[in-house]
Amino acid sequence: MQLDERKMKILQAIIRNYLETGEPVGSRTISKYTDLNLSSATIRNEMADLEELGYIVQPHTSAGRIPSDKGYRFYVDTMMEDKEREVEELKGMLLEKEEKMENLLKQAAKLLATSTNYATMISAPSSHHNRVKFIQLSRVDAHQLLAVVVAEGNLIKNTILPVEEELSDETLLKLNMLLNTHLNGLAIDEISLAIISVMKQQAGIHSDIIGNVIDAVADTITHEEDLEVYTSGTNNIFRYPELADQSKASELINAFEEKQVLSELIQQNLSDENETGIQVYIGNETPIQSMKDCSIITATYELGEGMKGTIGIIGPKRMDYERAVGALKHLKNQLDDIYKK
Amino acid sequence: MQLDERKMKILQAIIRNYLETGEPVGSRTISKYTDLNLSSATIRNEMADLEELGYIVQPHTSAGRIPSDKGYRFYVDTMMEDKEREVEELKGMLLEKEEKMENLLKQAAKLLATSTNYATMISAPSSHHNRVKFIQLSRVDAHQLLAVVVAEGNLIKNTILPVEEELSDETLLKLNMLLNTHLNGLAIDEISLAIISVMKQQAGIHSDIIGNVIDAVADTITHEEDLEVYTSGTNNIFRYPELADQSKASELINAFEEKQVLSELIQQNLSDENETGIQVYIGNETPIQSMKDCSIITATYELGEGMKGTIGIIGPKRMDYERAVGALKHLKNQLDDIYKK
DNA sequence: TATTAGCACTCGACATCAAAGAGTGCTAAC
DNA sequence: GTTAGCACTCTTTGATGTCGAGTGCTAATA
Numbered sequence: 001m002q003l004d005e006r007k008m009k010i011l012q013a014i015i016r017n018y019l020e021t022g023e024p025v026g027s028r029t030i031s032k033y034t035d036l037n038l039s040s041a042t043i044r045n046e047m048a049d050l051e052e053l054g055y056i057v058q059p060h061t062s063a064g065r066i067p068s069d070k071g072y073r074f075y076v077d078t079m080m081e082d083k084e085r086e087v088e089e090l091k092g093m094l095l096e097k098e099e100k101m102e103n104l105l106k107q108a109a110k111l112l113a114t115s116t117n118y119a120t121m122i123s124a125p126s127s128h129h130n131r132v133k134f135i136q137l138s139r140v141d142a143h144q145l146l147a148v149v150v151a152e153g154n155l156i157k158n159t160i161l162p163v164e165e166e167l168s169d170e171t172l173l174k175l176n177m178l179l180n181t182h183l184n185g186l187a188i189d190e191i192s193l194a195i196i197s198v199m200k201q202q203a204g205i206h207s208d209i210i211g212n213v214i215d216a217v218a219d220t221i222t223h224e225e226d227l228e229v230y231t232s233g234t235n236n237i238f239r240y241p242e243l244a245d246q247s248k249a250s251e252l253i254n255a256f257e258e259k260q261v262l263s264e265l266i267q268q269n270l271s272d273e274n275e276t277g278i279q280v281y282i283g284n285e286t287p288i289q290s291m292k293d294c295s296i297i298t299a300t301y302e303l304g305e306g307m308k309g310t311i312g313i314i315g316p317k318r319m320d321y322e323r324a325v326g327a328l329k330h331l332k333n334q335l336d337d338i339y340k341k
Numbered sequence: 342m343q344l345d346e347r348k349m350k351i352l353q354a355i356i357r358n359y360l361e362t363g364e365p366v367g368s369r370t371i372s373k374y375t376d377l378n379l380s381s382a383t384i385r386n387e388m389a390d391l392e393e394l395g396y397i398v399q400p401h402t403s404a405g406r407i408p409s410d411k412g413y414r415f416y417v418d419t420m421m422e423d424k425e426r427e428v429e430e431l432k433g434m435l436l437e438k439e440e441k442m443e444n445l446l447k448q449a450a451k452l453l454a455t456s457t458n459y460a461t462m463i464s465a466p467s468s469h470h471n472r473v474k475f476i477q478l479s480r481v482d483a484h485q486l487l488a489v490v491v492a493e494g495n496l497i498k499n500t501i502l503p504v505e506e507e508l509s510d511e512t513l514l515k516l517n518m519l520l521n522t523h524l525n526g527l528a529i530d531e532i533s534l535a536i537i538s539v540m541k542q543q544a545g546i547h548s549d550i551i552g553n554v555i556d557a558v559a560d561t562i563t564h565e566e567d568l569e570v571y572t573s574g575t576n577n578i579f580r581y582p583e584l585a586d587q588s589k590a591s592e593l594i595n596a597f598e599e600k601q602v603l604s605e606l607i608q609q610n611l612s613d614e615n616e617t618g619i620q621v622y623i624g625n626e627t628p629i630q631s632m633k634d635c636s637i638i639t640a641t642y643e644l645g646e647g648m649k650g651t652i653g654i655i656g657p658k659r660m661d662y663e664r665a666v667g668a669l670k671h672l673k674n675q676l677d678d679i680y681k682k
Numbered sequence: 683t684a685t686t687a688g689c690a691c692t693c694g695a696c697a698t699c700a701a702a703g704a705g706t707g708c709t710a711a712c
Numbered sequence: 713g714t715t716a717g718c719a720c721t722c723t724t725t726g727a728t729g730t731c732g733a734g735t736g737c738t739a740a741t742a
Contacts, residue, residue, distance in 0.1 A: 013702070024733095024734090026734050026735085027734075027735080028733085030732075034540070038685080038686090039685070039686050039687080040686090040734090041686050041687070041688090042684080042685055043686075044734090044735070044736075045684095045736095048735095049733095049738080058734095058735090060693065060694075061691095061692055061734090061736095062691080062692045062693050062733075062735050062736095063693085063694080063733085063735085064733080064734065064735090065690095065691075088354070089647055096720050100567070102567065103567070116702090118735070124732065125718065133477075133481060133482070134481045134482075134487065136477075136479055136487075136703065138475075138477055138489075140475045140476075141475075144477065146477075146491055146497070148479075148487065148489050148491065148499065150481055150487055150501070154485075154501045156497065156499050156501070157478070158489065158497050160491070160495045160497070204488075225478075225733095226443065226444070231598060232598065234594055234595075234598050235590075235591040235592075235594045235595045235598070238587050238591040244587055246579050246585055249576075249579070249590065250576040250579040251576075253575055253594055254575075254576045257572060257573065257574075257575050257576070258600075282635075284348045290679060333694090365704085365705090367702095367704065367705050368705075368706080369704085369705080379715095380714070380715050380716080381705090381715090382713085382714075382715050382716070382717090383715070384716055385705090385706070385707075386707095386713095386714090388706095389706095399705095399706085401721090401722060401723075402705090402706070402707095402720095402721055403704075403705050403706050403707095403720080403721045403722050403723085404704080404705065404706085404708090404721095404722075404723080404724060405704080405705065426698080448714080683742100684717090684720105684729090684739070684741105684742090685740105685742080686740085686742095687738105687740080688732085688733105688737100688738090688739085688740095688741080689722090689736105689739105689742090690714075690735105690736095690737090691732095691734105691735080691737105692720100692729100692733105692734090692736100693732105693734090693735100694717090694731105694732095694736095695731085695732090696729105696730085696731085696734105697729090697730085697732100698723100698727100698728085699726100699727085699728080699730085700726090700727085701724100701725090701726090701727105701730095702724085702725080702726105702727105702738105703722105703723090703724085703725105704721105704722090704723085704724100705720105705721085705722090705723105706719105706721075706722100707718105707720085707721100708717100708719090708720105708725100709716105709717090709718090710715100710716090710717090711714105711715085711716080711717100711718080712713105712714080712715075712716090
């Protein structure tokens with residue numbers, strides 16, 4: 001059995017209707033809803049076929065049909081091919097300038113959540129492809145050194161290093177030279193043990209103290225930033241009865257609080273990346289088990305210099321995909337533009 | 342009418358029972374529960390008195406009684422005076438060492454949440470009483486300076502400052518000297534406009550650029566850190582039916598996500614501070630409107646050098662206060678001890 | 683052959699009703 | 713002051729019946 005044009009139309013009608021109402025949709029509704037001019041009986045036959053093909057399911061005998069994951073997938077794929085509907089309203093969704101990146105991200109998540117009524121998340125861009133621009137060791141007091149590393153994107157990392165013996169100004173200068181000549185211009189993830197050991201040799205392998213300092217600086221640079229993820233509008237899940245029952249809500253909320261869980265999503269998004277930068281995961285397609293009753297839309301944004309982050313929408317499977325994708329694109333573009341200016 | 346000893350015993354029995362069961366408690370239960378050897382009829386009379394005094398309420402006619410806020414308050418106050426019950430189990434609640442404060446705090450919140458089954462929060466200690474230890478300006482490139490400030494507690498702040506003209510090494514050195522001589526040893530919240538203007542004068546008022554740099558450094562130092570608050574176990578609220586209905590849960594979850602709201606709690610806790618460092622807010626006593634159906638217990642911890650933070654438990658009004666307070670004290674002590682070592 | 687009308691059937695949603703049970707307040711007796 | 717007894721109230725629970733939406737199937741129709 002094939003999915004002919006009429007079946008497609010009917011399927012689309014079913015899904016559209018279900019997205020709007022959230023109620024299983026019956027044959028009579030479709031018979032009136034579409035311009036196919038078919039009786040409900042015919043529709044019933046077609047629906048039986050669509051069910052057999054796996055695009056729709058019946059919650060129980062003698063109920064209307066609702067889309068299956070496969071059905072949604074079909075809908076999203078055909079929809080995505082259509083020319084994007086410009087949602088006028090979304091144009092008002094504008095990010096304001098923010099000094100700190102953290103606040104910018106929080107703002108973005110919040111904006112997205114309020115304008116879509118879904119839960120949202122955003123991850124801070126990762127920076128391990130950035131290049132080291134500047135390193136400096138300075139003496140805070142006799143037993144403490146301060147190491148500061150500046151990388152592309154004005155990313156600053158620093159630590160206090162305890163030292164057992166006070167280092168002379170000369171040694172410090174020498175160390176600074178050494179670190180800068182070897183590490184400047186390297187991407188953070190290019191710094192290897194080999195380079196570190198070369199530096200140690202040049203510094204004079206006999207000095208443990210200096211070796212420790214070099215190790216500590218290298219650690220500081222390469223140390224993976226802790227995952228920074230911000231969420232907003234978590235409580236929007238209560239708008240959708242299919243997600244709002246206690247056990248599901250509890251699981252979801254837990255996932256939102258344990259940002260660690262969301263990193264799955266970020267990984268997945270970055271690895272699935274395509275031309276548009278937009279991913280749609282429906283139901284069981286999602287990488288996060290606790291969100292299998294949800295649909296997730298993610299986008300990769302880029303704050304320049306390879307600093308890629310993920311912004312996403314998490315909502316019920318019957319979400320307004322067009323609008324959600326539109327909003328996400330709109331925001332992604334704004335984020336991408338920020339660096340260019 | 343007075344609260345004589347017998348009434349007190351009955352009240353305590355009612356509350357204890359209600360804390361355990363979460364069900365309105367009737368006269369017959371108390372008659373058997375206590376060692377007072379009174380019939381249920383007598384208890385009924387006493388209960389009528391207690392209701393008149395405002396310690397207990399009836400959800401509806403012909404239901405048992407539940408404690409009012411006033412009742413809980415009485416219970417907590419008398420309980421707090423009692424010798425603290427040592428909860429054996431809590432001794433296993435131990436913080437592990439963590440390099441980064443952020444992770445330590447997250448761990449503390451999580452530990453507290455899992456061992457109490459309530460929602461928890463913790464705020465990073467504020468640092469504006471800390472003293473400046475070390476300031477350094479360095480040139481990253483022709484048009485960018487890096488300013489690093491180290492304060493007590495090895496608190497590091499930094500910024501990149503754009504400069505229009507390249508500053509000579511000499512100027513930079515002079516600026517470094519100036520900044521250090523004037524600001525070292527001052528607490529962050531002691532840095533005033535007066536001091537800044539003195540520095541500007543000494544630097545040579547005619548140079549706008551230098552003035553701007555000084556301003557920017559002062560900004561960096563005094564800039565209030567963004568509120569850092571971590572939460573854990575938010576979904577524990579679903580364990581308590583009285584908090585788990587959709588509208589309440591949604592409101593609560595929103596409060597937990599909008600960390601800003603929790604800052605109210607932190608302010609309140611820091612200003613109400615008493616000898617024990619522990620606060621209990623019951624129902625309407627809480628500073629956060631959306632938590633008026635909850636009880637909140639907060640503690641002030643100190644990571645040394647005046648860096649005070651707040652750790653708190655948010656649960657239903659019928660929470661196990663003794664256990665919660667015990668757990669909070671236990672954790673507070675551990676946090677306080679970390680600095681001492 | 684595809685479509686449609688008709689019809690019996692299924693199932694959830696909802697309202698109604700009765701019975702059970704917990705608990706009270708009051709009165710009168712101890 | 714305490715208690716037994718009793719009528720009364722109110723919630724909870726389950727059973728029952730009705731309604732309506734929607735189906736699948738069959739037979740008639742274009």
